[in-house]
Amino acid sequence: MRTKTLVTLSMALLLVACANEQPPVQEAPPYQIVTDIRQTMEWVLDPAVDVIWDSAGTIISAEGRTELAPTTDDGWSRVIFAAATLAEAGNLLMLPGRSLGDDWQEYAAGLTEASKLALTAAQARDADALFDAGGRIYQVCRACHNQYWADARDD
Numbered sequence: 001m002r003t004k005t006l007v008t009l010s011m012a013l014l015l016v017a018c019a020n021e022q023p024p025v026q027e028a029p030p031y032q033i034v035t036d037i038r039q040t041m042e043w044v045l046d047p048a049v050d051v052i053w054d055s056a057g058t059i060i061s062a063e064g065r066t067e068l069a070p071t072t073d074d075g076w077s078r079v080i081f082a083a084a085t086l087a088e089a090g091n092l093l094m095l096p097g098r099s100l101g102d103d104w105q106e107y108a109a110g111l112t113e114a115s116k117l118a119l120t121a122a123q124a125r126d127a128d129a130l131f132d133a134g135g136r137i138y139q140v141c142r143a144c145h146n147q148y149w150a151d152a153r154d155d
Contacts, residue, residue: 033097040098045089049137051082052118056131069127079122079130086137087115100148107144114140 035043055075059066070076090112092098094105114136121129 031095033095037093037098040089040092044092045086048082048085048089049141051078052086052130052137053134055079055122056127056134067127069130070125076122076125080119083115083119083122083133087112087119090115103147104144107140107147110140111137111144 055068055070055078057068059068070079090108090110093108093111099105099108114133117136118130118133121127121133
């Protein structure tokens with residue numbers, strides 16, 4: 001009986017000790033913002049989104065019909081890389097020091113989600129889905145620009 005009481009008491013003390021133990025404090029990662037918002041847009045987002053938009057849809061002109069979808073492995077790889085870059089760029093826009101609040105966060109998350117659709121479409125080599133994803137990306141960009149970029153109404 002005495003052994004059973006000691007084991008029970010030991011278990012209770014162990015549980016109390018574990019319950020009071022605090023998890024280690026995690027420090028924020030030491031990231032550095034290198035570019036301002038306009039540079040990030042111009043140097044990171046714009047080149048990536050241009051690859052997506054230039055790879056989706058059809059151009060009909062006097063010379064005929066031109067499909068923009070890639071026709072080679074390298075072409076589809078470029079779209080995959082661009083879509084991945086754009087999806088991650090949405091995360092860059094949410095970093096402290098760049099974020100301008102809840103609406104901004106929502107637009108940035110929307111950019112990531114729409115870009116993931118483009119990534120999935122490119123991986124599947126689905127030109128129609130890539131076109132649709134490009135439209136979703138455009139809608140997110142336009143909504144954000146209308147609210148946060150005064151010059152956006154002029155483009």
